[in-house]
Amino acid sequence: MLxxxxxxxxxxxxxxxxxxxxxELRFYEHVVAGEPRLARAQRLGDRSGLWPLVAGGCHASRxxxxxxxVAGFEIERCRRFAFRAExxxxxxxxxxxxxxxxG
Numbered sequence: 001m002l003x004x005x006x007x008x009x010x011x012x013x014x015x016x017x018x019x020x021x022x023x024e025l026r027f028y029e030h031v032v033a034g035e036p037r038l039a040r041a042q043r044l045g046d047r048s049g050l051w052p053l054v055a056g057g058c059h060a061s062r063x064x065x066x067x068x069x070v071a072g073f074e075i076e077r078c079r080r081f082a083f084r085a086e087x088x089x090x091x092x093x094x095x096x097x098x099x100x101x102x103g
Contacts, residue, residue: 002029002064003092004057012071016102025073025100029064030092031080042091051091060091065098073100 005011015025033039042061045051051060065078078098084090 002027002067003059003062004052006057008062008064008067009071012067012073016072019102021102023102025068025102026098027064027068027100028095028097030060030095031064032061033094034080038091038093045091055092058092065096068100072103074103075100 002008002011019025032042039061042051046059046061052058065075068075076099078096078100080094080096082093083095084093
């Protein structure tokens with residue numbers, strides 16, 4: 001979900017605004033890879049505009065966990081793993097699953 005919003009920071013600020021104090025933000029997102037070659041391919045796909053065009057506005061090279069923290073959430077659980085349901089999802093393979101609380 002946060003891969004395709006134009007401004008992650010603005011979207012997360014709205015989540016934080018409407019979430020009650022100590023409320024939970026649960027997330028399942030694909031993120032920028034830790035492996036340098038895949039991260040480079042993700043950035044290239046995003047910058048070229050090709051990946052967002054074919055993937056419904058998705059940006060594969062976002063560091064969503066960091067964006068969640070910057071928005072004022074405290075990540076309590078976050079599991080990172082590789083999962084690809086379709087071969088075309090190669091740029092969206094690294095995933096995070098977790099929960100953060102409004103700080």
